[in-house]
Amino acid sequence: xxxxxxxxxxxxxxxxxxxxxxxxxxxxxxxxxxxxxxxxxxxxxxxxxxxxxxxxxxxxxxxxxxxxxxxxxxxxxxxxxxxxxxxxxxxxxxxxxxxxxxxxxxxxxxx
Amino acid sequence: xxxxxxxxxxxxxxxxxxxxxxxxxxxxxxxxxxxxxxxxxxxxxxxxxxxxxxxxxxxxxxxxxxxxxxxxxxxxxxxxxxxxxxxxxxxxxxxxxxxxxxxxxxxxxxxxxxxxxxx
Numbered sequence: 001x002x003x004x005x006x007x008x009x010x011x012x013x014x015x016x017x018x019x020x021x022x023x024x025x026x027x028x029x030x031x032x033x034x035x036x037x038x039x040x041x042x043x044x045x046x047x048x049x050x051x052x053x054x055x056x057x058x059x060x061x062x063x064x065x066x067x068x069x070x071x072x073x074x075x076x077x078x079x080x081x082x083x084x085x086x087x088x089x090x091x092x093x094x095x096x097x098x099x100x101x102x103x104x105x106x107x108x109x110x111x
Numbered sequence: 112x113x114x115x116x117x118x119x120x121x122x123x124x125x126x127x128x129x130x131x132x133x134x135x136x137x138x139x140x141x142x143x144x145x146x147x148x149x150x151x152x153x154x155x156x157x158x159x160x161x162x163x164x165x166x167x168x169x170x171x172x173x174x175x176x177x178x179x180x181x182x183x184x185x186x187x188x189x190x191x192x193x194x195x196x197x198x199x200x201x202x203x204x205x206x207x208x209x210x211x212x213x214x215x216x217x218x219x220x221x222x223x224x225x226x227x228x229x230x
Contacts, residue, residue: 043115043202043221044154087153095217096142096206098167101153 003027003090009106012082018075020105022088025069032093033064033071037084038104047073047086049093078109113137115222117203123228129191132225136184136205142166143180144219145188146202154202160186193229200224 005023012018024033034049048055048062050071055062061074075082087104091097116135124130136143141162146154157176159167162183171178175194180186190197204219 041223043204043224044219045221046218093217096159096161096166098144098156098159099154099219101155103151103153 003100004088004102006086006088006102006105008103009108011108011110012075012078014080014109014111015077018078018082018107018109020073020075020086020088020107021070022073023070024088024090027068027090030092031090033062033068034089034091034093034099035060035062035073036087036089036099036101037082038087039081039084044087044099044101051093078107080109080111083107083109115203115205115220117201117222117225119225120223121226121228123230124193125230126195127192129189130193130227131187131189132201132203132227134186134188134203134222136186136203137220140205140207140220141183142206143186144204144206145178145186146204146221148200148202148224150199157188157201190227193227195229198227198229200226 032049032051035047036044038044048057048060050062050064064071085104085106087101089099118133143160145157147157148154157171158178160180163180178188202221202224204221206219
């Protein structure tokens with residue numbers, strides 16, 4: 001079973017920041033928070049991952065609370081192409097273990 | 112860099128028929144995964160290969176599903192005979208053999224999937 005809880009769906013206006021929350025209250029000390037997204041009719045795509053510090057890359061920012069029980073994925077300027085299902089996954093990093101997906105958050109970006 | 116290739120993209124069969132899916136991973140990726148994604152759900156792992164050896168097939172319905180990865184490169188997933196509940200998208204993914212500390216060595220790259228409809 002997935003170790004994370006996410007809202008089923010969210011809306012965001014184009015050009016605004018999209019903030020996607022994730023709860024992972026049972027996360028272990030050696031587990032990282034990973035985010036993938038799945039655009040319609042495509043396979044999932046890696047976005048970002050982190051342990052405890054905030055992370056940023058060209059796609060998004062990841063904010064992890066100090067107690068590591070929750071996190072937020074931020075898309076700073078959402079576009080229509082960001083409409084997708086976003087999955088928050090907790091796992092031990094830097095290994096090839098399977099990804100355990102929940103049902104994710106369906107983000108709809110509107111004009 | 113070419114991504115993960117899968118074929119066919121779509122397949123419609125009747126129950127009790129057989130079907131096979133093909134996957135070509137990213138060059139140099141030792142680990143290959145097959146996931147099943149039922150409509151409205153997240154993907155679920157069916158089988159994982161490391162080179163041509165099976166690492167995890169605990170969720171594979173072995174009475175009807177089989178998979179192989181000859182020569183540690185391409186892989187095929189077969190269903191025989193198909194049931195109505197096998198209707199799903201079958202996703203193939205690949206990753207490097209070992210994660211690289213500080214890098215993205217454990218990132219899984221997914222293909223576009225094969226959408227199977229069983230009537």
